[in-house]
Amino acid sequence: QVIDRQANVVPASPEMAKCLNVEPDVKLVCIQVVEAIGEIPCMYFEDYLIEDRVSAKSILSYKGSSLTYMIEQRQPPLSYARSKIFAIGASKEIADRLAVEEGQPILQLVETYYDAVGEVLGMAFTYTLTDQFYFYVTRRVFPH
Numbered sequence: 001q002v003i004d005r006q007a008n009v010v011p012a013s014p015e016m017a018k019c020l021n022v023e024p025d026v027k028l029v030c031i032q033v034v035e036a037i038g039e040i041p042c043m044y045f046e047d048y049l050i051e052d053r054v055s056a057k058s059i060l061s062y063k064g065s066s067l068t069y070m071i072e073q074r075q076p077p078l079s080y081a082r083s084k085i086f087a088i089g090a091s092k093e094i095a096d097r098l099a100v101e102e103g104q105p106i107l108q109l110v111e112t113y114y115d116a117v118g119e120v121l122g123m124a125f126t127y128t129l130t131d132q133f134y135f136y137v138t139r140r141v142f143p144h
Contacts, residue, residue: 003041004034004097007060009051016048019112020120027051028122029059031066034097042132044097049113049122066124067113076116081124083111085135094127105130 011025020026031047047066049059054074062069070078089103098106109126128135 001036002033003036005031006033007031009056009060010048012048016123019123020048020050022050027056029054029056031059033065037132040129040132041098042129044094044127046125047122048124050120053115053119053121066122070113070115070121074115074121078121079114079116079118081111081113083109085109090127098127098129100129107133107135 008030009027010030012020012022012028014024016028017024017026020028027050029047029049029051031045031049033043033045033047034041035043035045045066049066049070054070058073059066059069062073064072067078086108087105088108090098090100090106092102094106095102095104100106107128107130109124109128111124111126113121113124115121
């Protein structure tokens with residue numbers, strides 16, 4: 001369940017602009033969400049969506065997840081995300097949001113969202129407690 005959700009429009013930092021291949025200071029919709037299982041905060045999301053590629057007014061008031069919004073409300077819809085997965089120590093900010101000690105091992109997913117025509121919609125940073133979620137990676141070999 002969502003226990004905290006904040007959404008606003010922010011200018012892209014130079015680093016975020018580079019990652020998204022947009023001009024610095026382009027407007028991004030920033031959505032920050034903490035989810036819990038029962039009373040235990042277990043996931044923290046920071047989504048940065050390019051404002052002119054999503055309806056800022058619509059997504060700022062949307063109650064579901066950013067992914068659900070981009071799949072159900074956007075045209076063309078979200079098609080896929082490319083993710084990098086890291087094991088990191090929780091920064092003070094992330095530790096505070098997840099109610100854990102700074103430095104606790106957590107999983108970080110850094111994702112780039114793409115629509116059905118390959119346009120970048122934004123990026124997400126997802127922080128997950130490893131004692132609440134388990135991830136498995138299946139690798140396939142494609143025929144030549």
